[in-house]
Amino acid sequence: MTDATLSYRAQRPPIKRTSTMIFLGTLTVFVVLVTVLSGADLISTSFVKLLGKTLCLALAAVAMDVVWGYTGILSLGHMAFFGLGGYMIGMWLMWARTEAIVQANLATQSLPPTPAELRDAIGGQIFGVVGTSDIPLIWSFAHALPLQLILVVAVPGLLALVFGWLAFRSRVTGVYLSILTQAMTLALSLYLFQNDSGLRGNNGLSGLQNIPGFENTSQAWISLTFFWASALALGLGYLLFAWVVSGRMGSVLRAVRDDEARVRFLGYHVESFKLFAFTLTAIVTGIAGALYYPQAGIINPGEVAPIASIYLAVWVAIGGRGRLYGAAIGAIAVSLLSNWFTSGGVPDIDLGFYEIRWTEWWLVLLGAGFVCVTLFAPKGLGGLVDLIARRTDPDRQGAYGPDTGAKRTSEGAE
Amino acid sequence: MIRFLLAFLLTTLSAPALAQADLQTILQTHADEVESPGRRTVAPVIEDLLASGLPSVPMFLEAWQGRDIVRNAEDGLFYIAGAEKDDTVTLIDIASKEPVATAPDAALSEARPNGGVRRVIGAALVQFRLSDPDPQARRDALASIARRPDADQIEPLRGSLDTEENARIRAEKERLLNILVARFGATTQARVDAIEALSGSITPDARAALAQILETEEGVGTEAPGGNVAGPVTLSPDEAYARLVDEGLAPPIVTPAAIRDAILANAEGDSVAGIPLATLNTDAARRAAYDRLATDGRASPFVTQAQVDAALAIHRFDAIYTEADPAVTEAALASLSAVERQVALNQTADLALDAISLASIYFLAAIGLAITFGVMGVINMAHGEFIMMGAYTGYVVQQFVPDYTLSLVIALPLAFVVAAAAGIAMERLVIRHLYHRPLETLLATFGISIALQQLAKNIFGTQARPLTSPGWLSGQWVANELVSISYIRIAIFVLALAFLELLLFILNRTRLGLEVRAVTQNPGMAASMGIDPDRINMLTFGLGSGIAGIAGVAIGLYAQVTSEMGANYIVQSFMTVVVGGVGNVWGTLAGAGLIGVLQKTIEGFNPSNTLAAQTYMILFIILFIQFRPRGIVALRGRAAEG
């Protein structure tokens, strides 16, 4: 296993380094392949968009793996950060695009607009859909890309910092923390659902695929660019996290996962480590969201509903916790399969007495899949790599951790 | 058609006395209006009918109100529709009440008075119905008066009092008469007496009568107004000035839009008043240009703050009662203020009842979870789907057992069995293998949850299914006009209490409970004492799931049965258990109580936005857990370590 104990690290070359190289290599090959295929018009723009979005989800899953698989915090609210990142970039996209349209329209008139009129016209277009033309305070920075880009990082980061500080300080752990994070994302989605939230209520921010300043660039190019950006972000994020979890820091994080109390008695300030992991992953998830939503085209409060975060956890579980590439594989596999089944790509099966339509049965299949993976393949898809690498031997020795996060004797005996 | 025209001509030409002689003839003069009446246009028909004094008029009006009147296209006449057989309808004469003809269904067009017209007809019927032998008709008449009090009703109502035998109806008649006198009484003294009699009454119509007596009109002027003055109106300076402008008493303030319009209206080519339009891209520049226009007399000048202040200083805004008699308004004011305190008190009581009811619903939804999650520590994301299963069980039972009471009696235990069986199956097949990995239980049960939801969609369809409560559960318990709660909510409350008792009994007083507690605290030790942990876990899980099933039936009775109903409760339920404190049934009760009361309180502050109330409630819960991470009722000692 990749989360080898300290003693193992001394004996074996850290597999992480090799796995990181393989992952990045595969990613590069994949990017080149997709670029070539799309250049040759063999894969469609919508498929490139799908792949780009999937890479963003993979990045979020990798971050989730660090916080759950390595640090042992099962956050059921990480998609809130993903959504916030999307909202922050979406605000600029909507503002800048509307501003261009409004300016073009007002320029045709004999009387040039005053700044107030310009603002009113922009507000009227963006918020007309929720029946107002007042620009809420939270849109103060929306006119400037650099400021809004800072917010992409700052808003999820600050939320994670404050929330994490409160939660870890009062030693909320385990299941309680999971439910608390779930409450956080629920509160956020309920808040955003309100029309008065200033972020256009249930309609959310739309038309995000139209990038201001690139009105004449074809979507094929835009989606390819975003695909590259997503791949780059995934690669960088993967490197960052591989670095975080490989050094001393990684050891402490895993130790926190396995026995928080012991680490605390060893003199480490556990809360700081947890807070660091929570906040850093939140920031990266936010960046992934900021790359995702311009490809999806619309963001609305449904995206931060609790179920989205549960899915994120499920991807990581299916891919294999505690190994970064596992999380990425899980996210990619499940979201692509989901997509395939619901887009009518899978032929229906006629059993004679009953016709299985996959749009109706896909979720049943997926649910059963979750159960099977949890029961029969606790290491997830990533466990397959162990088979290839013939690393089936348990890498745990000695006394096992006493409870939840730790490996049990029974698992060691597998 | 020709016959009809002839009839029409005859009616209009013949003497009015003749027209009054026959109900059908009166109807024919208003044929179109009778066939498709409108609230505002129906009055002449009813006046004619009442004026005719025919004995058949009340019967006809009732039939009309009940939508039993049809018009036969063959002869253009109106009939009461009788029994229908093989698309042929028996026609009953409106005057004689005898079957006179038959006609094919297709030839008949129904006269369909809408709700508004039916109310007008009801008002016309009041005088006939007040002394009707049928008590229900008398009650209808009184309801009609209560809905639309009118000065004309005083005399018939007073007249009917003497002959009234039913004590309740008599009391109601006296009450209504009092209200009518308060509003329309002949003498000041009679009215004041009636109003004083209203002072303790919180019924809506009594308050309505007082409110209507106290209706005011707001006026503006430079001098003290005449009439029955209620008092000055407090307005902000902006509002006050806007009113002056509306009344034409002051010039409007020049807004940026007005500046813009004036500039555009006076533009000559590319410039206005000598200033190029292209430079007017700031408010300051535009104001300067407007100023030039104003000095040229081409636009009205700016209104300065001093002018506004001066205008406000010389005008006063007063509210004047539409009721001219000061004695009456004073009495009404005194009565109303006495009533208002009562109303506020009662409304709070009503809100409290709602809060308790909501809390019991949350409790019922969460109580199963209090066992599986709270006691056993299993995170069962499919808990909501057990609730759903129970509700669908109730629905299926109703398909086979049409009697709602009986079907409920069958559905409740059956829902328990179905959900418990599903729970036990899940425990045996999945959860058993995951007891040491609670977070993975979460994932596996989440998988089961989405699969079950989709299965329910595949089986029952996506549309909501009806689950109907028996007649004795419909309606509401009324403490007074303001405090009331529906029986179904009381039933849920009782059910919640019953389960609380049952669970406490099982956990604290039975062998099973003892074993459950033992297994939860230390499975190894319990096993060595001869308890089979597998069996206990299975039974406990079955119990928790079964209770969720029963909760499903209860929830389905008051809300909707859909495949997603469980998902609506799952997050709330987890929060209820966590806020209350895990491992303790009392804790769940406390959690549900806190959340229910809190939500209703927040809703009370902002009744127009339920969503905001929910958001703030969850934020509160998040903060609350920071300060009491183990919930309201925290376990201490060794049990807390589990």
Next chain:
Amino acid sequence: MIRTATLTAILCAGALPAVAQDADCPIKVGVLHSLSGTMAISETTLKDAMLMLVEQQNADGGLLGCDLEAVVVDPASDWPRFAELGRQLLTEDEVDVIFGSWTSVSRKSVLPVLEELNGLMFYPVQYEGEESSKNVFYTGAAPNQQAIPAVDYFLEELGVEKFALLGTDYVYPRTTNNILESYLMDQGIAEEDIFVNYTPFGHSDWSTIVSDVIELGSDGSQVGVISTINGDANVGFYKELAAQEVSADDIPVVAFSVGEEELSGFDTSELVGHLAAWNYFQSAESPENEEFIAAWQEFIGDEARVTNDPMEAHYIGFNMWVNAVEEAGTTDVDAVREAMWGQEYPNLTGGTAVMGTNHHLAKPVLIGEIREDGQFDIISETDPVPGDAWTDYLPDSAVLESDWSELECGMYNTETESCVQLTSNY
């Protein structure tokens, strides 16, 4: 890693089934309705209705000598998926027209894609207006075709003096209620006589809200409820009304989102006398309607299945499109769009629907009273009302106009006489 690559390869192959086929025949009709998730409740029926219409058309000899083929995809009530699948339908399946969407957010999700790729979509559901896209035909009701006439009915016929506007918290109720509030104030209803409340989707705890509504009438005014409550939440709402013993005579409720399909999930005995406003009711008496109902029940194999307003919208939209394609002699979007203007087709309720140059239909407005059997008694029917894309009752949109034929603009400001925008940026 190999797994990822093969998976991708499989998916690439799976996602591109249509590229090699002939672009002209068969003519493809995209159906973009959610078959899973929360909106499946309403949308699955519309998918079936589309399949029936396509089948009927094929039985009648197809179109331009080609067979029609329905391409069904499932956006799963996930709004970004509407954009994604819309793109897939237009670029990969190369459909000639799309029938789909329910709820504004799904439409606004797919809009930019339609405009970018010059697709054509028919949107069949009543909506809040304030939109007119070059690439969308709106066959559902705009507010002036449903909400305003219903309020007029309340004012004129029922003499309602105080209004409770209850809605689910999303854009359609919000905008509709904004329009209604402004309209009611124009009609002389005071601001304090209008009670507005928004609840979340699937809300079930209605007791306090119903009490508030009853309390509105405590001064003796006639209260009426305008309900834009969506979907399942209606069940709890009507149950609570019945529990608090409020009848339609005391407080009438007119609903804009409750039709035959929704009523099939209710115990309707409690709802009798309450109202709904639509452009179509199954109980409408006309030979076309009888034929349509019979065909639908046969197609679905269920005598009890009901028809509803959005189905009629698809029926009209589809037939208009067929006629427009025949008139244009091609499925080319621009040609068909121009042929659509002024297109006429008989309503199922009698009379003729006309497609305006603002891409909205002119249709009669019907008000029905709920009967015990889950059907509606039609108690009022207006002359055809042309759909108004930009409402006249909000100051910001009163100056806007949509006319794709003369003005060639969907958002034309009549005050400044300029086209505010050509593409839909809302």
